[in-house]
Amino acid sequence: MTTTTAVRDDLAVPTRKTGFRTLLGKLARDPWAVASSTTIVVFVLAAVFADQLTGITGNDPYTYHQDLLDAKGQPTGWGGGIGADHWFGVEPLTGRDLFAIVVYGARTSLFIGISATVLSVLIGTIVGITSGYFGGWYDRIVSRGVDVMFGFPTLVFLIALMAIIPADVPRPPFIALVIGLFGWPGISRIVRGQALALRERNFVVASKAMGARSWRIVLGQVLPNVGATIIVVTSIIIPGMIAAEAALSFLGVGVTPPTPSWGRTIGDAVLWVRTSPMYLVFPGAALFLITLAFNLFGDSLRDALDPRTARR
Amino acid sequence: MTSPISRSRRLVAAAAALTATALVITGCTSGGGDEDAPDTLYILSTDTTIGWDPATNVNFPSTWNGLIARRLTTWKVTDSGVEVVPDLATDTGTPSDDGTTWTYTLKDDIFFEDGTPITSADIKYGIERSYSPDLAGGLHYHNAIIVGGSEYTGPFDGAELEGIETPDDTTIVFHLTTAYGDWPWIAATNPFAPVPVGEGTDLAAYDEDPVASGPYQIDSNVAGSETVLVRNEYWKQETDEVRTAQPDTIVIRQSQNPSTTAQALISDTGDAATSINAYPLSASELALVNADPAAQERLVTSDGGVLYYVALNNDSEELSNPLVRQAVHYATDRNAIVLAQGGDQAAVAATTLIPDGIAGHEDFDLYPEDVDKAKELLAEAGYPDGVTLDLWVANEDTAAAEALQQGLARADITVNINPLDIGVMYGDAMGGNPDYDMMLTYWIGDYPSANAYVSLMFDSSYIDGGYNLSRTNDPSVDTALHEAIAETDPDTAAADWTAIDKQIMGLGSMLPLYLTRNSYLAGSDVEPFAVPAYPPYPDFTTLSLAG
Numbered sequence: 022m023t024t025t026t027a028v029r030d031d032l033a034v035p036t037r038k039t040g041f042r043t044l045l046g047k048l049a050r051d052p053w054a055v056a057s058s059t060t061i062v063v064f065v066l067a068a069v070f071a072d073q074l075t076g077i078t079g080n081d082p083y084t085y086h087q088d089l090l091d092a093k094g095q096p097t098g099w100g101g102g103i104g105a106d107h108w109f110g111v112e113p114l115t116g117r118d119l120f121a122i123v124v125y126g127a128r129t130s131l132f133i134g135i136s137a138t139v140l141s142v143l144i145g146t147i148v149g150i151t152s153g154y155f156g157g158w159y160d161r162i163v164s165r166g167v168d169v170m171f172g173f174p175t176l177v178f179l180i181a182l183m184a185i186i187p188a189d190v191p192r193p194p195f196i197a198l199v200i201g202l203f204g205w206p207g208i209s210r211i212v213r214g215q216a217l218a219l220r221e222r223n224f225v226v227a228s229k230a231m232g233a234r235s236w237r238i239v240l241g242q243v244l245p246n247v248g249a250t251i252i253v254v255t256s257i258i259i260p261g262m263i264a265a266e267a268a269l270s271f272l273g274v275g276v277t278p279p280t281p282s283w284g285r286t287i288g289d290a291v292l293w294v295r296t297s298p299m300y301l302v303f304p305g306a307a308l309f310l311i312t313l314a315f316n317l318f319g320d321s322l323r324d325a326l327d328p329r330t331a332r333r
Numbered sequence: 334m335t336s337p338i339s340r341s342r343r344l345v346a347a348a349a350a351l352t353a354t355a356l357v358i359t360g361c362t363s364g365g366g367d368e369d370a371p372d373t374l375y376i377l378s379t380d381t382t383i384g385w386d387p388a389t390n391v392n393f394p395s396t397w398n399g400l401i402a403r404r405l406t407t408w409k410v411t412d413s414g415v416e417v418v419p420d421l422a423t424d425t426g427t428p429s430d431d432g433t434t435w436t437y438t439l440k441d442d443i444f445f446e447d448g449t450p451i452t453s454a455d456i457k458y459g460i461e462r463s464y465s466p467d468l469a470g471g472l473h474y475h476n477a478i479i480v481g482g483s484e485y486t487g488p489f490d491g492a493e494l495e496g497i498e499t500p501d502d503t504t505i506v507f508h509l510t511t512a513y514g515d516w517p518w519i520a521a522t523n524p525f526a527p528v529p530v531g532e533g534t535d536l537a538a539y540d541e542d543p544v545a546s547g548p549y550q551i552d553s554n555v556a557g558s559e560t561v562l563v564r565n566e567y568w569k570q571e572t573d574e575v576r577t578a579q580p581d582t583i584v585i586r587q588s589q590n591p592s593t594t595a596q597a598l599i600s601d602t603g604d605a606a607t608s609i610n611a612y613p614l615s616a617s618e619l620a621l622v623n624a625d626p627a628a629q630e631r632l633v634t635s636d637g638g639v640l641y642y643v644a645l646n647n648d649s650e651e652l653s654n655p656l657v658r659q660a661v662h663y664a665t666d667r668n669a670i671v672l673a674q675g676g677d678q679a680a681v682a683a684t685t686l687i688p689d690g691i692a693g694h695e696d697f698d699l700y701p702e703d704v705d706k707a708k709e710l711l712a713e714a715g716y717p718d719g720v721t722l723d724l725w726v727a728n729e730d731t732a733a734a735e736a737l738q739q740g741l742a743r744a745d746i747t748v749n750i751n752p753l754d755i756g757v758m759y760g761d762a763m764g765g766n767p768d769y770d771m772m773l774t775y776w777i778g779d780y781p782s783a784n785a786y787v788s789l790m791f792d793s794s795y796i797d798g799g800y801n802l803s804r805t806n807d808p809s810v811d812t813a814l815h816e817a818i819a820e821t822d823p824d825t826a827a828a829d830w831t832a833i834d835k836q837i838m839g840l841g842s843m844l845p846l847y848l849t850r851n852s853y854l855a856g857s858d859v860e861p862f863a864v865p866a867y868p869p870y871p872d873f874t875t876l877s878l879a880g
Contacts, residue, residue, distance in 0.1 A: 273752065
């Protein structure tokens with residue numbers, strides 16, 4: 022079973038030795054995978070247990086502590102007011118607890134990032150697998166549609182869209198929805214390439230010859246064989262989705278205040294970088310770490326799933 | 334009308350930051366050519382467009398348009414405030430006994446930039462232009478007051494406005510529909526600048542390069558980038574008691590990133606030594622200045638400025654109940670809001686409609702902060718568990734909105750903040766889609782009179798299409814307003830306005846939050862100047878350079 026396809030060799034993963042246990046073993050031997058997955062787990066736990074975590078110091082991301090500011094709204098004390106009660110200090114002008122803002126911001130970022138990714142992967146897989154497997158006029162139409170989506174100025178469109186949506190639409194799910202709806206073309210193209218190759222393979226042809234229905238072949242033969250690719254792609258696009266939400270919030274058209282969002286806090290903090298640098302450092306570091314961790318984990322996952330990149 | 338505030342949004346800021354980075358990377362330095370232009374004043378503005386047509390420009394006589402356009406009367410800005418003084422006219426106007434006819438005589442030796450003398454017909458034509466439906470959006474205080482103004486649609490089809498008489502080249506007479514005590518101030522607004530008869534028919538071109546009557550004329554004008562003003566050699570200093578016009582050239586740089594501007598002014602090198610910021614520094618920029626003692630010495634801060642307020646929509650389901658409006662007043666945490674703007678250095682709490690420094694101001698607070706009282710009022714109004722209110726706010730003012738939100742939350746008033754582009758927000762609020770409970774925005778009178786603070790915001794005829802954003806529809810307020818406007822005795826008028834302030838605050842339709850204190854940082858070669866509480870902007874027409 023050798024691969025001869027020319028489609029995205031780096032992501033095309035022939036299935037061999039992909040038992041879950043084998044995979045875990047490979048990942049456990051990869052220090053980057055361990056470090057990145059630990060980071061991801063820490064962030065996810067922080068997001069899930071944000072209430073308990075901030076409850077230790079009795080803070081939340083909404084309460085003003087203006088008694089911790091001087092008369093001009095600057096935090097008093099070292100590092101923007103870092104102390105036992107406020108681990109990351111406080112926000113200038115409002116005195117809100119920065120640790121709480123970062124932790125609750127993780128909730129916003131991960132919720133939007135992961136839901137948008139799930140949506141994108143779902144759409145991308147369905148579109149890719151059907152167009153790759155069925156081909157013909159359906160494929161030609163869908164592929165042109167994907168081309169259009171690729172050329173579409175997504176960020177500009179999102180900015181315009183966010184400016185006109187009504188106030189009563191809850192923002193985080195809406196943002197997840199729109200980012201997800203624009204994020205699938207890449208996945209669909211990779212999956213289509215895989216499906217196109219799999220269609221010609223002997224076991225698929227054999228199934229077809231034995232009279233299996235199309236949907237059965239797609240679900241039973243094709244999908245399991247692109248599964249590994251989909252998993253790798255998923256972990257690689259999550260950081261892009263998180264960054265997209267941060268970009269929208271940075272530009273002031275994302276999550277509305279006071280819901281914490283790293284992007285919005287970074288956007289505010291840029292103005293304070295000289296006078297209260299820690300205000301930028303903490304949310305910036307959080308965004309940097311989580312995107313880096315997902316990227317590294319995606320890489321490690323691909324290495325682990327691809328026999329051709331065996332460890333040397 | 335609101336006036337010359339326009340802060341760049343974060344989008345613009347981000348774009349500018351990227352550009353700035355690109356410049357650093359490619360090793361470019363801005364400016365240059367200082368040696369050949371020692372007498373150039375640079376005004377750094379965040380505006381992405383500046384229109385110069387006097388019919389549509391809404392800025393004060395002491396800012397942009399005052400440099401190139403004279404008018405019948407103008408403002409003399411002093412350390413303590415502003416007074417109205419004659420400009421093209423020999424006095425600020427002679428009213429008839431009943432106050433409905435105002436007569437002006439023009440000075441001698443007043444010329445346009447091409448050397449033609451300015452006549453009363455040019456002033457009449459300038460005013461007539463402002464009636465054209467194609468030139469909407471300017472200052473239109475005079476529109477309905479001048480006889481025949483309600484039906485008039487501009488001079489471009491040859492029609493004349495019957496309420497303005499020009500018996501000879503130096504006399505102009507206004508016939509008003511009502512006595513109007515503030516008329517000399519109206520005669521200082523931009524539409525009272527002369528336009529040579531027959532000029533300005535190509536509206537776009539005239540907006541870029543109008544015919545100047547002031548000490549400067551437009552030399553070059555690249556929209557959104559740079560406007561260069563040079564001397565108008567036909568302007569005579571002895572005919573002008575206000576403008577000093579000391580710099581030879583004034584360059585107005587537009588689309589400037591506020592943060593970059595602040596840093597350049599703090600560094601005070603190159604062009605920055607003869608520069609000034611056109612719009613006030615924000616809290617974060619002030620923090621930068623505070624960290625630099627040399628820059629701090631050059632900082633100029635006004636005592637008052639723009640009034641930020643929340644309009645409580647009387648048509649909203651919850652806020653149509655006066656008890657709920659009062660609860661909102663009692664629960665507001667003004668200290669938090671002021672500190673969120675940068676503290677005492679950047680804002681002063683406001684509890685009245687008419688700000689300090691304007692005749693008719695009296696210090697009072699009908700609703701001193703009291704959260705328990707707010708809860709009681711809500712319960713009495715039938716909302717024992719609290720209410721939820723939608724708040725519209727411009728993208729750049731969310732800090733005030735959040736501070737308001739946390740204050741109201743103490744009384745179980747939940748605020749949903751909806752940040753909007755300011756143009757979209759006003760478009761919807763005034764254009765028939767006023768679907769908000771509260772709207773946080775700002776106001777500054779176009780001239781220093783209580784009338785300019787009150788009537789446009791509370792006269793019921795300004796609901797839909799006007800600035801009555803609280804949608805206050807109270808016949809007794811309307812009557813009181815019309816009486817106060819017609820009052821020509823200043824002391825009686827001031828007393829009338831104080832009473833109206835209390836009457837409107839009693840309705841609870843409007844929640845004043847704070848007055849900005851505007852801070853400007855001029856380069857070290859700009860002569861020291863002061864900025865009064867009103868107008869809270871530097872007087873561009875008297876700025877001068879050292880050496």
